[in-house]
Amino acid sequence: MSDEATAAPESRQERKQRTRRAILDAALDQLADNGFGSLSLRRLTKAAGIVPTAFYRHFSTLDELGLSLVDESFMTLRGLIREVRRGDPAPETLIDRSVDVLVVQLEEHKAHFRFIGRERQGGSPTLREAIRHELDLFERELVTDLARMPGLERWGAADLHVLASLFVDLMVAAAGELVSPSAEQPATRRQMIENLRNQARMIVVGAVGWEPLGEA
Structure with a gap:
């Protein structure tokens, strides 16, 4: 069996941490040339690959x-x-x-x-x-x-x-x-x-x- 087939399934906590990391990385990309005030929740969540409502599972604001x-x-x-x-x-x-x-x-x-x-x-x-x-x-x-x-x-x-x-x-x-x-x-x-x-x-x-x- 391949390593991929035998790998343990990702836990809920691991998925949560991966999504949180994706949000943080997307924010840094969005802020490369602009101030924090320009950050758009819609663009940010799209770049992170999540729906806007999912953002609030990780950050309240x-x-x-x-x-x-x-x-x-x-x-x-x-x-x-x-x-x-x-x-x-x-x-x-x-x-x-x-x-x-x-x-x-x-x-x-x-x-x-x-x-x-x-x-x-x-x-x-x-x-x-x-x-x-x-x-x-x-x-x-x-x-x-x-x-x-x-x-x-x-x-x-x-x-x-x-x-x-x-x-x-x-x-x-x-x-x-x-x-x-x-x-x-x-x-x-x-x-x-x-x-x-x-x-x-x-x-x-x-x-x-x-x-x-x-x-x-």
């Missing part, structure tokens, strides 16, 4: 679908960044590891990060807030790491949050460039990545000479 895309976009990145920071690496090592992780994630999940870059600045207030929350989590985790680094022991919370914010803003801006059409050119992409590394190193150099602010 389009915003809930958008929140799932936000969570997917950050979920793997969160885990990888935590792994990068394991062992309290030196600042230069942390920069290189973080840039490498970001570049790989952007290449593997380009559609997700194009969606994030677009929705961070406009569109649904619900999605903007969710994205802001995810970035705030990155910033708070980075503050904890920075506080353990040599030379920053005297820094207060305000200083550490400013430094962490600079890093997060730099990474977000670089992510937008690295998923843009111009980054498809290998030479341009290499230059963007090198610029990102140098900008991050400049932030570290500036931090070394920073005189900590007094706590309010």
Whole structure:
């Protein structure tokens, strides 16, 4: 008997997960060049191969679908960044590891990060807030790491949050460039990545000479 004939039948839960995945993938395709506000339930369900009423078995609203895309976009990145920071690496090592992780994630999940870059600045207030929350989590985790680094022991919370914010803003801006059409050119992409590394190193150099602010 063939493998196909002896394969176990797909369970109800497996069918549900497959349909949910089809909806999410169809949404990313629909949002490749347009904002979330342009998403049409009729076009989306047609692309996913389901009837419109079946959508509501998986998501109560389009915003809930958008929140799932936000969570997917950050979920793997969160885990990888935590792994990068394991062992309290030196600042230069942390920069290189973080840039490498970001570049790989952007290449593997380009559609997700194009969606994030677009929705961070406009569109649904619900999605903007969710994205802001995810970035705030990155910033708070980075503050904890920075506080353990040599030379920053005297820094207060305000200083550490400013430094962490600079890093997060730099990474977000670089992510937008690295998923843009111009980054498809290998030479341009290499230059963007090198610029990102140098900008991050400049932030570290500036931090070394920073005189900590007094706590309010």
